[in-house]
Amino acid sequence: MHCKALAKRMICGKHAKVMSSIKRKKMNELKESAWKFMYFLSAEIFALYVAYNEPWFTKTRYFSSGPGDQVWPHLKIKMARVGSMVAVIHEGNDVLMEFAKMLINIQWVADIFFGLFALSWLLLRLIYFPFWIIWSTR
Template sequence: MVDLRLAKRLIGKGLEANERRKKIIKFKESTWKCVYFLSGELLSLSVTYNEPWFKSTRYFWVGPGEQGWPDQKIKLKLKAVYMYAAGFYTYSIFALLFWETRRSDFGVSMSHHVATVVLIVLSYIFRFARVGSVVLAIHDASDVFLEMGKMAKYGACEWLANVSFLLFVASWIILRLIYFPFWILRSTSYEVLLTLDKEKHKFEGPIYYYIFNTLLFSLLVLHIYWWVLMFRMLVKQIQSRGQLGDDVRSDSEGEEEHED
């Protein structure tokens, strides 16, 4: 009987230590991502906020002056935004494969990272950097709150996790489910055809129009998928009177751990 109680106690301590180690690993992952998303958001805003295309999507394609796509100049600081984002999302593909905790939305996350890298590369090559800079700005904002919420959850700070989750949901709805489809996608699929001279700009080619927009719409599909997960989490939070689950975007079931 004594040996049985001792065994249960030792096993319990071992499980507790293992769970603590997993949370520390996840906390480090979220801290690193939060640093990137916050710095990336500040960089994107500092570069694009005073540009005309930040406030009017028409300037994605024309202006200032006589400039028009694809002859618009890409400023050095805008190139820096692109290099910064391309580096992070390329790293994220390898991190997801080899280093990060394996979560149940692995396939969806990998699809998102690959689509993002392809979009960054194509939009830079084909001079869609104005569109890309705004897309990066509205995406990074939501992820700042996501990673803050995860860090707070892993650190057992429930009130900060709850606040971060609510800000994350609000920013996701406004930026990714409203602004992204009704302003960005509308401009890349409809407004561009009305703005550019079709005789001068062969925009409706397979890469310029269909592939680029297909990738952007694929991001919207992923946004909707993740919103379904968030809505479930929000319902659970209300039912449990403000207590969040282990993760604020992906299901925690079936997680695997990569050794450092």
């Protein structure tokens, strides 16, 4: 189903023929959230695909390790790995937020996803990021 048709059906219902300016604005917001959701989901899947099997993905002490546990003093390698973790953390939160915004007409589902977004934002951006990722770069 085309994005515009899906948005119209979600905002106006199955048999709506005339759209008010408020419904048209909501439909544009829904389409924008759908595109952002697809972008953030694609970015998250790609970041996880690239980083998931790396030893530094779960053990931050390996940010500056090379093959055979060699320590690479080169800062660019360490920061590229940290940047990959930032992408994984931040894009994951944005996926939940945009999905919740898309489902705003189904209030109880949107509330669940906003709650998941708030919880993941708290855990990933305010606890995990500063105390594990940033701390490991010192």
